[in-house]
Amino acid sequence: MNALRIFCLGFCAAVLVVGSVGCGDKTVDDALTSDANGYLCKKCSAKFYLDRKFFPNRCPECKTPNYELVLGFVCPVDKHVTYAGKGRGSHACEQCGKVTSAILIPRAADLKAWGATKKTAAEVLGN
Helix, strand or coil: CHHHHHHHHHHHHHHHHHHHHCCCCHHHHHHHCCCEEEEEECCCCCEEEEECCCCCCCCCCCCCCCEEEEEEEECCCCCCEEEEECCCCCCECCCCCCECCEEECCCHHHHHHHCCEECCHHHHHCC
8 A cells, every 4th residue: 555655656746746846848739729709700700809718609690600710720841721611621831832730729919910800709609
């Protein structure tokens, strides 16, 4: 029983140490976090975004539930970010046409620059 207790304490200590040290790679953290959720309507092509705590039930323009999450697709050649619906597979770079190789989650400023309009929860939740 003591061996099990010592093992559990050692394991918990190791998890705490590893978790507190981390890799320190802010670039990875930045790519995986956002202050907004962006969407592209598949029916009317409306670009919109919400605060990250809200998720839509419908497109604010055509009122259909036919939308997809927007991601940033990073080109390995010129590092340009192409914003597009999540869909399936990768997307071609808007600038050079090469296949993108990395994904990032866009922030509100990125979505706004892309042409998306900020919407309120009331505009996309619908009852």
